[in-house]
Amino acid sequence: MRLFLALGEELHFGRAAARLHISQPTLSRQIQDLERRLGVPLFSRDSRSVTLTDAGRALVDEARATVEAMDRLRVSAGQWARTLSAHVVVGTVGAEAAMPYTHAILEHLRTVHPALTVEIRTLSFAEHLVRLLSGDIDVAFLRPPVPAGVELLELATEPRIACLAADDPLTRRPTLSLADLGERVFVDVPPEVPRVWWDFWAVDPRPDGRRVRYGPVVSDMEGLLHTVASGQGICFLPAAARELFPRPGVRYVDVMDLSPTVSALGWPTGHRDRPAVRAVREAATAAMSAARWKQRPPL
Template identity: 60%
Template sequence: MGASVSREPSIHQLRLYLTLCEELHFGRAAARLFITQPALSQQIRELEKRLGAPMVERQGRTITLTEAGQALLPEARAAVAAVDRLRRVADAQLRQVSGRLVVGTMGAEASMAHTRSVLGLLQDRHPGTTVQLVNLGFGDHMAALAQQEADVVFLRPPVTDDIELHHLATEPRVACLCADHPLASQNRLTLAQLSDIPVVDMPVQVPRLWWDFWAVDPRPDGSRVRYGPVVTDMESLLHTVAAGEAMCFLPTAAREYFPRPGVRYIDVVDLSPSTSALAWLRSRRSEATIQAIRHAAREATTRDFGVIM
């Protein structure tokens, strides 16, 4: 008897299909996937053959989804998401066994004295632990923990309930304004003086409780913040501020780490401070490598750090 051909679609084929569903165009989808259009078309035909149903109706390089394609789309998404979760959990377990720790950092946290102290103590106490540093943007600093793409993250709270923290240091926050704004000539400001200026906004995947704190929304008088353009990282944030499109509030360390032409940092007398923290998933707190860096953080703060003024 000849070898039977599997009728199960591969995860690779499902990923190609999901990209094609987003683009609805073979050429654009192929370019995004870094493959040729004929190769993509062949893979989609093979997927249809394995599933026993036409998934797309072809009109040149553009497509529409068939009834079967529409019905199977959420199942394809769920299958790919499940495999992605499986891979992340497996990678996390492998890191734990091998003593490798993926440490996420946000903004300038990797350069902060408390971060260097924690990582230095970790290496001193556990010289066999391998640390991989990963720089994270606004949209993924908490998601990296939830998806187990990072084991711990040095970040600025607040955080969601599934995350635990060890606070490392506290410092004031400052207003970040376009240097050409009339208020930029002041040495000190109040929140009331800033109430009419829009604040940069965050991508939808950023937990709102986090950005509400950083945007000071609502303000002490109960008024809501007016938002400006969405930014995804520190450089886009600073560019937006320098262009006069919006303002934001940042840790006072931004004066040292992010000086930029067209941007001015100003003290705000009635603005609450911010904290730096080491964060990890509550469900992973007992893992050996995470316990090791938690203990290093506790020792570092006991030995070296208090309030940054």
């Protein structure tokens, strides 16, 4: 079904094979086998072109639904496998894996559930909410806001700061305002990122009602920092970035009217009582009762 959909989109055996990372003869054999099994031709081929037959066009939606259903089945099976094997998958984005509350919660989790294996996955900010909502990970240490369908336990708060190219004249000032940055281009994120999340980080719209001008699209922290260092855009980051992401060509500056950011543990709303999720939630609640990280600023 995946091969059929890819060829139906590309309408070219060479391009479809390259996209699927298989050889062209292998793709051709698989499509022929699928046509034999279904009993209808899916493509018309000649020396110059590939086109979908009427039957092929009629079956595209069914094939896509089949692939999506299998993806959901795989995710659900993975969730149950983790439950049965006492395994939990914890996602982290940005520098969350290095933060004191993350260490405290995971330490408490391992103490209370020594038989539970904990898998840490570092996620790009382009994928972390998608992976969480799909159930591919059980819980995530992240930064709100989040879209509908995700529940949160807030852990800590810290300021946000501006991240600018080192040669930007504004870096000579000790403190900036959002108005000072109003004309600067802001880095953007891929369309799969919920816009509510990036609108918060870009402060879009600004307090005076102006909309943000966006520039290059980035998917992860290193790409973001490289884009800023090359002068193609600016961004706002948690204050911990000063220590955790020092990079040549980048400077961090305080912004006096920039609202703070919250750190949180998140999980899909419908999964809150699954054993793996409940174990991490309870560990977080217990670790927060000590709240040792709240007596001092984050790193």
